[in-house]
Amino acid sequence: MAQGQAEKIVEGTVDSTVRLFEGLDQFAFAVGNFRLSVLDALIFLVAATLLYIGVRIVLYVVKKLIRRSKRLDATQGLLTEKIATIIIIALAFLLGVDLLGIDLSALAVFSGAVGLAVGFGLQKTFGNLIAGLILLMDRSVKPGDVIVVGDTFGEISKIGTRAVSVITRDGKEHLIPNELLMTEPVENWSYSSRNVRVAIPVGVSYSSDMDQVEALLIEAVTSCDRVLKNPKPNIWMSEFGDNSVNFEIKAWIRDPEHGVGNVRSEILKKVWKAFKEEGIEIPFPQRDVYIKTVPDRLKSPE
Structure with missing residues (x-):
């Protein structure tokens, strides 16, 4: 008896479900054959x-x-x-x-409109998608590279479907469209090597001992932790300027993603301290003013 009741309950449930589905199927709208x-x-x-x-x-x-x-x-x-x-x-x-x-043929009516939308509205989207795949295939840029695009300088954190994410030194995240990296000049500081050379100009007085100046510059730059020992830094006398003898420090670093300006600042501080201790003058422009005539109202009474 219990088995018969169970079968009736199952049959009733199935019949109810079938009727529910049939009822839901009756509420419909049609467009042509669709x-x-x-x-x-x-x-x-x-x-x-x-x-x-x-x-x-x-x-x-x-x-x-x-x-x-x-x-x-x-x-x-x-x-x-x-x-x-x-x-x-x-x-x-x-x-x-x-x-x-x-039946995909039922969507043939909309194929023209969809094609037009893709051709105009989604042109940039598909262009950026393909550009992103090309960038990854030829490995011209990759996550971790330090690049310069226009006025943006920073490290690539992600290459997405639409854009490349570049994090600058001030913490801002710039989203650069993939297509832009295919059409605009890009400086990749990490493409073939992560070594980057930093140039720092320094001027000293004509009365200075040039050999001593060069020795102090070498000491200052080699004492900087981020400057590489190999390739070793170099000091070049670049020119005889109007007011100073100009040198240029050439130093190599391996981590440009940590910034370049802070390396320059550290080296220049060390140079300033060394020059001050040795009495070497860093010249600066000076102007002498000569007064040819003095107005009568400014002359002191005799």
Whole structure:
């Protein structure tokens, strides 16, 4: 008896579910041969949600595997991630179309409008996407590089689908479109080597002992922690100026992402202290004013 009651309950539930689905399928609207019911919309929503969750899980697993791979460096891993993301999303779209039984020919009416929108509205988006993939493939720029684009100087933190993120020394994050790095001149301070040479001009009085000046400059620059010992720094006498004999300090650093101005400041402070201790004069422009005539009202009474 209990088994019969259970079968009746199951049959009743199934019948109710079937009637519910039939009722939902009756609420629909049609345009030509295209028909969309409430049931179709619910099925589409559930399938899209499941596909979205599935894509997120697959992408998470794939990215984990790529990042654990020791055969790929950071740039190759990022490129592989982006290509894998595009392939997985495309496969998910095709799978969704197949599962839902969508007839793509029904969308032929909208193909012209979609093509026009892509051609005009999404032109820059697709251009930046392709430019980002090209930048990663030819490795002209990569995360960690220090670059100069226009007035922006900083370290690349991320190469995204649309833009490259560059963090400047003052903590600002500039988003530069990928296409701009393909069409504008870019200074990459880390392309073939991370070594960067810093030039610092210094002028001294003509009465100074030039050999002593050169020795003090060498001592000041080599005592800076960030200056490399190899290549070693050099001191060049650049010119005889109007008021001073001009030298130029050439020093190499390996970490431009930590700033260049602070290295110059540290070296110049050491130079100033050494010159002051040795009595070496750093000349500066001086002007003498000669008064030819004095107005009568300013003359003192005799």
